[in-house]
Amino acid sequence: MLAYVGQVIARGLPGAVWVRAEIAAVTDRRHLYLDLVQSGEEGEVARCRATVWARERFALDAKFRRATGGGLTAGLKVLLFGEATFHEQYGFALNVLDIAPEFTLGDAALRLAEGRETLVREGVYSLNRQLALPTDFWRFAVLSPREAAGLGDFRREIDPLERAGVVRPVYLEATFQGPGAAASLRRGVQAALELHGAEPLDALVVIRGGGAVTDLAWLNDLPFARALATFPAPVVTGLGHARDDTLPDEVACARTDTPSKAAALIVRAVVAAAAQAQEDARTIRAHAAGVLVDAEAGAHWTLDRARRAAAQQVEAAAASVDALMKQALGLTPARTLGRGYALVRAEGGQPITRAAQVQAGQLLTLEFSDGVAGVRADG
Structure with a gap:
C-alpha cells in the first residue's frame, strides 16, 4: 500500500513545484531538515518535512544569505522549489531544489508596511517621536538580548559613567529573534513601563548587534512597536543596521545604527550637560564676585553719605547752639x-x-x- 501511495504521488506530481510555507524548525546534520507549516485563521492547517540535501544546500544557503544577510531559520516564510517524494520508511517529504529569497524579503516588507499603516491609523505612530530627547541622562532602561556582543559594545561606553555615579542604567533582557521573540520583547517593554511608574525614566534604549534582514524582521511585531510608540519616555534604538527599516526605528524618538552609537548619544548628552553645569558655575561665581564688589562699593558710598549727613547734622546743631547762646546772653x-x-x-x-x-x-x-x-x- 505504501509503495502504491508513492507511485500515486510520483504520477500526480511528476516534477518540482513552488511551495509557500513557514519554517517551524531547522535541523542541521550536513543536510538541512526543515519542518514546514502552513497556518490559517484557526491556526496550523498543514505540516510536512522538507530536505535540503548537501549537494544543493551550500549553493542555496549562499544564495539566500546574499539576498537576506542570514540563513534559513525557524519562523521565516519561504518560497521553495521542490519535488514531492514518498518513502515507505520515512514517509512524505519535499526535496528542495531552489529557493526564492525575494519572497522572504517581500513578506518582511509586507509586515513592516502593514504594521506602519496600522499604527498610523490608530494615531500612535508619531507619539514617541514628538517627545523631547533628554538633554541629560541619569536613570534609563536598556532592553537587549542576553550577553549579546552589541550589549558589550554599549557597556564599554556607559560603564565608566555608571562607576562614576553619573548615570544609573537598568538592564533588561529579551529574545530578539525567533518564534518567541515577540512575546519576550513585549514583556521587556512592560518591565520598563513598570520601572517608569516606580521612578520616571529618562529614556528606554533598545539595542542589539548587527543582523540580517530576516533577523531584524522579528522586531516588526505590531504589539511591540505599539508599546514603543506609546511609551511615556523617549525611546532610543541602536539595532545594528543602517539601511533597513524596522518599526521600532520608525516610531522611536531617536534612531541610531548600532549599540555603540546609542551609547555615544548618551555620553555626548552627559558630557554636554556637565560642560554646561561647569559654565553655569563659572557664571554664578563671576556674578557673585561682582555682587560682592558692588556691595563693597555700595557700603563705602553709604558710609561716606552717612558721614556727610552726620557732619551736616553736627554743623546744624552747632549753629543752633550758637543761636541759643546768643539768645541766652541777650537775656542777662x-x-x-x-x-x-x-x-x-x-x-x-x-x-x-x-x-x-x-x-x-x-x-x-x-x-x-x-x-x-x-x-x-x-x-
Missing part, C-alpha cells in the same frame, strides 16, 4: 535793665514778679541799670 539781667526795665525786690531782697505778691504799704526796692531806689506800695 544787666542787658535787660539796660533796655529800660527795672527789677522789683521785697525788703528781704526776694524778686517780685506779680502784683499779687505786693501788699499795701510794703517797702519795695526798684533796681535800675544805674542804681537802686526805694518806694512804698500804694494800697
Whole structure:
C-alpha cells in the first residue's frame, strides 16, 4: 500500500513545484531538515518535512544569505522549489531544489508596511517621536538580548559613567529573534513601563548587534512597536543596521545604527550637560564676585553719605547752639535793665514778679541799670 501511495504521488506530481510555507524548525546534520507549516485563521492547517540535501544546500544557503544577510531559520516564510517524494520508511517529504529569497524579503516588507499603516491609523505612530530627547541622562532602561556582543559594545561606553555615579542604567533582557521573540520583547517593554511608574525614566534604549534582514524582521511585531510608540519616555534604538527599516526605528524618538552609537548619544548628552553645569558655575561665581564688589562699593558710598549727613547734622546743631547762646546772653539781667526795665525786690531782697505778691504799704526796692531806689506800695 505504501509503495502504491508513492507511485500515486510520483504520477500526480511528476516534477518540482513552488511551495509557500513557514519554517517551524531547522535541523542541521550536513543536510538541512526543515519542518514546514502552513497556518490559517484557526491556526496550523498543514505540516510536512522538507530536505535540503548537501549537494544543493551550500549553493542555496549562499544564495539566500546574499539576498537576506542570514540563513534559513525557524519562523521565516519561504518560497521553495521542490519535488514531492514518498518513502515507505520515512514517509512524505519535499526535496528542495531552489529557493526564492525575494519572497522572504517581500513578506518582511509586507509586515513592516502593514504594521506602519496600522499604527498610523490608530494615531500612535508619531507619539514617541514628538517627545523631547533628554538633554541629560541619569536613570534609563536598556532592553537587549542576553550577553549579546552589541550589549558589550554599549557597556564599554556607559560603564565608566555608571562607576562614576553619573548615570544609573537598568538592564533588561529579551529574545530578539525567533518564534518567541515577540512575546519576550513585549514583556521587556512592560518591565520598563513598570520601572517608569516606580521612578520616571529618562529614556528606554533598545539595542542589539548587527543582523540580517530576516533577523531584524522579528522586531516588526505590531504589539511591540505599539508599546514603543506609546511609551511615556523617549525611546532610543541602536539595532545594528543602517539601511533597513524596522518599526521600532520608525516610531522611536531617536534612531541610531548600532549599540555603540546609542551609547555615544548618551555620553555626548552627559558630557554636554556637565560642560554646561561647569559654565553655569563659572557664571554664578563671576556674578557673585561682582555682587560682592558692588556691595563693597555700595557700603563705602553709604558710609561716606552717612558721614556727610552726620557732619551736616553736627554743623546744624552747632549753629543752633550758637543761636541759643546768643539768645541766652541777650537775656542777662544787666542787658535787660539796660533796655529800660527795672527789677522789683521785697525788703528781704526776694524778686517780685506779680502784683499779687505786693501788699499795701510794703517797702519795695526798684533796681535800675544805674542804681537802686526805694518806694512804698500804694494800697
